[in-house]
Amino acid sequence: MIKLYQLHPSGNCYKVRLLLHQLGIPFETVETNISAGETRTPEFKAKNPIAKVPTVELEPGVFLAESNAILWYFAEGTPLIPSDKLERARMLQWMFFEQYSHEPYIAVARAWIAFYGVPPGKERELEERIQKGYAALDVMEGELKKRPFFAGERYSIADIALYAYTHVADEGRFDLSRYPAIRSWFERVQAQPRHLRLSDAVPPATR
Amino acid sequence: MIKLYQLHPSGNCYKVRLLLHQLGIPFETVETNISAGETRTPEFKAKNPIAKVPTVELEPGVFLAESNAILWYFAEGTPLIPSDKLERARMLQWMFFEQYSHEPYIAVARAWIAFYGVPPGKERELEERIQKGYAALDVMEGELKKRPFFAGERYSIADIALYAYTHVADEGRFDLSRYPAIRSWFERVQAQPRHLRLSDAVPPATR
Structure with missing residues (x-):
């Protein structure tokens, strides 16, 4: 297994x-x-x-x-990766955006604030990370005003990649009330078949 | 065009x-x-x-x-992406590694040292970035002792992604003399057909 x-x-x-x-x-x-x-x-x-x-x-x-x-x-080979070549590359674009311009700011701020504490001497760095995290949220909000999901009309693994830390960004003190398009997208992601929450226990190993 | x-x-x-x-x-x-x-x-x-x-x-x-x-x-559709499913995912693994664990350290140190100057108050952050850049080089050295290219036996876009900043890491004061496997890989990358150097002018638009 x-x-x-x-x-x-x-x-x-x-x-x-x-x-x-x-x-x-x-x-x-x-x-x-x-x-x-x-x-x-x-x-x-x-x-x-x-x-x-x-x-x-x-x-x-x-x-x-x-x-x-x-x-x-x-x-690969499932509907969670678009069959159109350009949509597939766009999906990857948003996945690289997630790892470069989003996770280092939103996930790290959450880790410091909600789990580990801000490392000594890193208070100013935390402020910078929060500022860059908001910049990433601004980009996401702009995209989600234009289309329902990141790769286009359908839910893909780019949505999974970006949902993971965005939906718990409030744990890093990000104020999501200013992002209505992101919050509507949360609902669309959560409405997908067989959604699992971050806090959910690992499901029993059954198909 | x-x-x-x-x-x-x-x-x-x-x-x-x-x-x-x-x-x-x-x-x-x-x-x-x-x-x-x-x-x-x-x-x-x-x-x-x-x-x-x-x-x-x-x-x-x-x-x-x-x-x-x-x-x-x-x-996509060229020999620069492996046809094997696991090799293809491994190639992406190294491309995400490049953007998350390599570029923010090696490329940023190079940009500060060789081009823009270290931003005021960021001297300690530069040291941290250099340390993490060496950690990335250590990982690369270990891999390249085991196989000629990052996705396996053949040159792929993971090699292009990692070569881009690694081969100029010395401009960020990284000492590459301690990395013989990386330096041998440089030669293999440079020996690929139609290699282009970073400093080369944009080639004339002819096939």
Whole structure:
């Protein structure tokens, strides 16, 4: 069975749980204590040299890392990746935007504020991250005024990638009340078949 | 003709020039002065709401952004994307690694040191970025001891994505002499047909 090395509250790990559940792919999870350095051991780095979760074990000894690459792997050949070439590239555009211009600000602010505390001396850096996080939300709001989902007319893995940390951005003190188009999109994402919430326990491994 | 909005010394823009040249796709460039705010005008944001270069105009009024998504778009259906499903996902894994764990450290250190100067008050942040940049180089060195290219036995767009800033990391004061596997990989990348150097002028638009 697919094994997901994860930290449950991580949005990056939630992306993978949400997709696997929506696709009806059974999986089990291995909770990984990042704070205790469990991703930095030689044993873990043999699974994923980048030393991060999520990491999936596809079959014994075969690993794949980076949340958005994992989404791609499982969604290939399903309606969650657009069949049109340009829409597919646009989907990837928004997934790279998520990792470069969104996650480092919104996810890190949430991690510091809601989980780990702001590291000493990083108060000014937190303010910068919040400012850049709002810039990412502004971009998303503008897009969602124009189309229902990031890759076009249909829900895709770009929506999963961006939903993961955006819908809990308030835990990083982001005020989402100013973003009506984003909040409408939350409802469309949550209305998809077999939606799973971030806080939901891992579903039983049944199709 | 394909139009590439770019800043010539940017590694992210170089990725696109290198790929288009290797594929024999004619293109023209529009030099964009980021420092003068030219990506932040309403006119530019109508092209790319993320307000960054590279941005390509595929046909009049049709734009695509994010360097690695642009690589995907043009390389689809060519030998520069592996035909094997797992190798394809691994290629994307390394492209997301590049944008999350490599570019923010190696490219930003280079930009500050070689082009713009370290922003006031960011000296400690520069040291952190250099440290994380070395961590990324360590991961690359480990991989390249095991296989000739990032997606496996063949050159792919993951190599283009990672080569772009790694081969000029010395401009960010990274000491590459400690990375023999990375330096051998540089030679393999440079030996590919129709290689183009970062400093090369845009090739004439001929197939």
